[in-house]
Amino acid sequence: MKPSKSKRRRNSSHQQQEHKSQRNETSELKQDKGWTEEVKQSTHHHGAESRLFPGNTAIWMTLLVTLVTLVLRVRYVRQERTWWILHPDEIYQSLEVAFSELHGYGHRTYEFLAPSTRSDNLSLYQQRAQQLGMYALRSPLFPRFYTAIGWMAQWVGCTCTPYLVWRTAHVVVSSMLPLAVHVFAAAVFRSRDVGAVAAILVASSVHLGVLGAHTLVHSLLAPVIFAALAVFVSLLNHPQTNQGNQDALDTGQSQQDNAHRSKVEPTSAAKTHTCLHCSPKPRPSPKRKEEKLHISYHQGMDDVCPASVFSVLSRFVNFIKKQVMVLNVLEVVPQFGILIPTFAVSDERTSEIARIDATNSSLPERNVLSSSSSTRRASSIDVTSSNASKNDPQNASHFGRMDDMMTNGRTVVSDREVSPAHTSKKKSRESKESRVSTLKSSACGFALALCCYIRPDGVLLMLLFLFPYIPQLVLLVLHERKTLFSLFMGGCFGILLGIFDDFYFYGVGLISPYNWFRFNVMSSVTSQFFGAEPSLMYLHDFVLKNEGMRILLFVNFAVIVLHWVKQSKPHEKDSFRSVLKLLTTVLVLFGVYSLQPHKELRFIHHVMVFYFALSAANIVSIAAAQKNVFGKIFSTFLTFTLLLTFAYSQWKDWPIPQNDSFKTWVYNPALDNYDVNRCVTFIASQTDVRGVFSDKNLHSIGGFTFLRHNVPVLTLTFAGYVEYGMSSRVEVFSSNWLGTQKNISLLTTDTISNFFSARNKQYLVRHLINRDEYNYLVMDAKTEFLKVGYQEMSTCGEVKVVKRIGSDAEEKRLREIIPHLKLTAEVAVLEKEARELYAFGLKDLAASRYGEAQRLKRLQG
Structure with a gap:
């Protein structure tokens, strides 16, 4: 039966109304979408304008700075004229240990020697060292890095000198510090602008550049420490543990930009x-x-x-x-x-x-x-x-x-209305994110624990840095049990790895960080051994070093004072709160290190990084204030002018061996280690080396890493001339993680063959003539040595290399000189030598030297 006309008319009218309603809804949705796109574009445009580095420019700038830093440092260390030693520890606490593991001979200081297992037959010096705890003070994990690099270089057939290979590998790692600091500063201040400026300051710093170009433990661990701290801070800044500002790191916005974005794009809940x-x-x-x-x-x-x-x-x-x-x-x-x-x-x-x-x-x-x-x-x-x-x-x-x-x-679609496929995809995504989060937190805990095990004073650094984050740490404990467990397990694994490697290396059960703390912190002998410096040394040598550093100090002081004086907006207060946290950490660390009697710039390496991150935040804050007054272009120009001025002031102070500017950086300017190492490198290239005498201090020689000959050495020390003959070597059994086992012949400081006072050079010359194995001599270029039996081979600056000719005629002439040597040593000098020889356990030589002193005393009496 056909419907009536009125009914068909009503159905048609109803369909027209439905179509009209659908068209209206479609039009309204298009308008809504267009308005939303306009808001997003306007927001993005404003965020880009308000930032110092719009878009992803901050990341690209940091990558460029890191790449330039890497290229310049690699080029720098490949030049032989830069092979001067900043501190003996860069050789004897890293490279020399690795060299001995690879080649079976070398020199080890007390920091890497196991405690003595026998109480009898120890010299007085050895007994004194055992009583003071001067053994196993360092974790071998640090030199293991260079051992692995050296093993890989040998495996690929690299013919470069070990020192060049190791120093190049070191600067490759240390040059990653600008990138790590960018991530760290961006996580702390939630601004990629701050991260980029911090990366520029760190890469330009002459202090961090010099320390990063030398094989010191601080500069090698710094990129790892600050990258791990960035992960830790990002965990603390998650909504569960920090209910404040949203994390801007993913969007690249600063806190100021976040405040503006919240005005433009509120959350979906706020929109509805x-x-x-x-x-x-x-x-x-x-x-x-x-x-x-x-x-x-x-x-x-x-x-x-x-x-x-x-x-x-x-x-x-x-x-x-x-x-x-x-x-x-x-x-x-x-x-x-x-x-x-x-x-x-x-x-x-x-x-x-x-x-x-x-x-x-x-x-x-x-x-x-x-x-x-x-x-x-x-x-x-x-x-x-x-x-x-x-x-x-x-x-x-x-x-x-x-x-x-x-x-x-x-x-509004509720969770119950979501399709099963969507729910499954969401669960899969959440499971993947959970695994990534667990891996990140575990790696963070492992890296921080391992770095603290290698360098125990890093514990103080991390505790003082994390102290202002106690509220977030409490919430991490309460809400993020899984994350906390991953951090804890990673840290435990790092500590256990360090303990296992200590046992593997030293052969006895011990914990090297505990030994380090007991000797360097609990005892007061460090100031007696290493001396004491003025309390304001760090302020003078770092904060006020040059014009650029003084400008940074003024910027930091001005910004902090202005924040205290003026009424800040809420987002500015949040940003200033982060500045205060880091400022507190920097001031306390400066105070703690300044109170220590013995001071070196390398000790505050990580404090320098904190200081530059703090300065970067204040520079970005000034740039934002200038933008409101002078406009974006002029404020950007002033900011980059400030950064370029700082970089130029740092470049101007870079140490250069040609003008002796590097002597203001070295541990002891009187050591002349640059010229000495050039001479030792020349000797290393010779094939007839049987022994080496050095009129320069032992700490100015780059060890067997530079010499590369397993020969006896007679060298100057702070006490006098010490002979380390082959008979005085200590045999140590070594096995590495690759399963290789060998006996290593070690030169140690407390085991010697002979001793001569610096005031008894006639006895020393007689000893050199009688011992023909010392056929290469390193001494001052102005020193007039014997005119027969020796010839000058090379001169490097103020140091020269002299070689023993060794022919029968020349040897005969040398033996004829011995009776004519005037042995004019004082009785007190000979008695001092006898006491030193007795303290080293050389009782026969001590008795002989004491007998000579008594005969001389009778002749003079």
Whole structure:
């Protein structure tokens, strides 16, 4: 039966109305999408304009700075004229240990010697060293790095000198410090601008450049430490542990940019906020779009619902967050109809809203505060009204109308309406993120623990840095058990690896960091052995070193004073709070190291990095202030002028061997180690070396790493001339992780063959003539040695190399000289030599030297 005309007319009219409604909805969605795109473009444009390095320029700038630093340092260390020794530890606590492991002979100081297992037959000096705990003070993990590099160089057939290979490998690692500092500063201050400026300052610093170009433990560990600290800080800054500002690292925005972005792009929950007692506010007209973009987050909320309870509750919750209180349950009075946004605003994908029944007298059936530790997303309130909708159809329709009103006609999809495929994909993504997070936290704990084991004073550095983060650490313990467990297990594995390697290297059960702490901190002998420096040495030699450093000091002081004086905006206060945290760490560390009697610039290597990160934050703050006054172009010009001025001042102070400027950096300027090492390198290239005499200090020679000949050595020390013959070598059994086992012949400081006072050179010359194995001599170029039997081979600056000719005729002439040598030593000098020989355990030589002293005394008497 056909429908009537009136019925067909009604159906057609109904279809037309449906099509019209669909067209209107489509048009409205397009308008909404267009307006959203305009907001995003405007926001992105403003964020780019407000930053010193727009877009990804900060990252590219840091990568460029790191690459330039790497190229310049590698080129620098490959030049032989730069082979001067900053401190003996760069040889004897790293390269020399690796050389002995690879070649089976070398020189080891007491820091890498195992404790003596026998109490008898020890010399007085050896007994003294055992009593003071002068043994096994360093972890062998540090020289293991160079051992691995040397083994790989041998495996690929590299013919370069070991020193060049090791120093090149060292600068490759140390040149990564600008990149690590960028990540660290960006995590601490949540600004890639600060990270880029910090990378420029670190790469330009002459202090960090000189320390990074030498094989010192501080510069090798620094990139690892600051990269690990960046991961640690990012864990602490997650919404679960830091309910303050959102992390800007993913978007590249500074905290100032975050504040502006929150005005423009509130969270999805904030966008859908409304109240039961007021109608939704219409979308702003195009004329007011730009004006709307500059309304702050809380102002936007008050405009939407001026008298709502949400405004008060939001401020109260923010106060609780800032006080770092744990928010487990949130109870809301059921008479009020409100929407509560998600606590985290860092990820819009997880933004949800909580619907609370405003009419039903009972609260909803489910009221759960969920917390996902696997993805570390912020807590959200998921409250449903299934009970009310089931029991009361009117209530259900009311909730439907209320949903439409709250979402302004948009559809809000709950978790129950998500498809199984979407849920499975979400779980898979969360599982992957959880595994990555666990791996990062484990690696962070492992790296920090291992670095502290290698260099125990790093514990103080990390404790003082993390002390201002105690509230976040408490929340990490309470909420992020899985992350905390990963950190703990990684740290335990790092410490166990260090303990195992100590046992493997020294052959006895000990913990080298404990030995280091007992000798360097608990005892007072370090100042007696190494001397004491002025209390303000670090201030004079680092903070006030040159014009660039003084400019940084002025910038830091000015910014901090201005922040204290003027009324700062909320986001500026948050940024200044991060500055105060790092400033406190820097000041306390400077104070602690300044109170130590023995001071060296290498000790405050990591404090320097903290100082440059702090300076970078203050420079970016000044750039933002200048932009408001002078405009972006002029402020950017001033900022880069400041950075270029700093870089030029650092380059001007770079040490150069040709003009002896490097002598202001070396441990002892009187050692002349640059010329000495050039002479030793010349001797290393000879094939007939049987023994070496050096009129220069033992600490100015680059050890067997430079000499590369397993021969006896007679050299000057602080006490006098000491002979380290082959009979005085100590045999040590060594086995590496590759399974190779060998006996190593070691030259040790406490085991010698003979001793001569510096005032008894006639006896020394007689000894050199009688011992023909010392066929190469290193001495001052101005020194007039014997005119027969020796010839000059090479001159390097103020030092020369003399070779024993060795022909029969020349040897005969040398033996004829011995009776004519005037042995004019004083009795007191001979008696001193006898006492030294006895202290070294050479009782026969001591008796002979004492007998000569008595005969001379009778002749003079």
